[in-house]
Amino acid sequence: AQSVTQPDIHITVSEGASLELRCNYSYGATPYLFWYVQSPGQGLQLLLKYFSGDTLVQGIKGFEAEFKRSQSSFNLRKPSVHWSDAAEYFCAVVISNFGNEKLTFGTGTRLTIIP
């Protein structure tokens, strides 16, 4: 069965420090790949996506992610975090079968920012 793994449940970083959130998936083919961010009690906001082409993708709020086929990974990075980045981050994939666009999510990584 398809699965998405986010090995870090909770990460704490200092404001201004760099950030990397890890994501691995288990599929035979390259899926569509996404990162979403969720503030408490809110819906999900799309940060960035990878469909094909350049494996380094840029997103909103200064985030970027790199797709590595050999490692089945799609890690999210930001060079300098801001206090407003504190939130829950979800990696997700879509394997489109006959138009089915089911998103499979990881369990999420909660990001805490300290002054």
Next chain:
Amino acid sequence: DAGVTQSPTHLIKTRGQHVTLRCSPISGHKSVSWYQQVLGQGPQFIFQYYEKEERGRGNFPDRFSARQFPNYSSELNVNALLLGDSALYLCASSLGVPNPEAFFGQGTRLTVV
């Protein structure tokens, strides 16, 4: 442009009751999906509809049903509510494959007591 809108935002129901949640997609989006997010977990896929046809169904009991209307809005129905159905229910819309980029609404917080 309006994003994905869901109603109501909050709802409290009693065990055994029925609930209907509503979703209006972004204008031009023909695909609507529903997800359940239990506290502390990632969203779980419930249904996907595209142009009124069911394209996918997650591992949920038959108490859960949905439909999509000609204007592409959608309803999620849950019968015989259980305490375990308490969750944030998220609706997402997209243009559809080959562009499955999903945009989410703010969700409906359902509490079953």
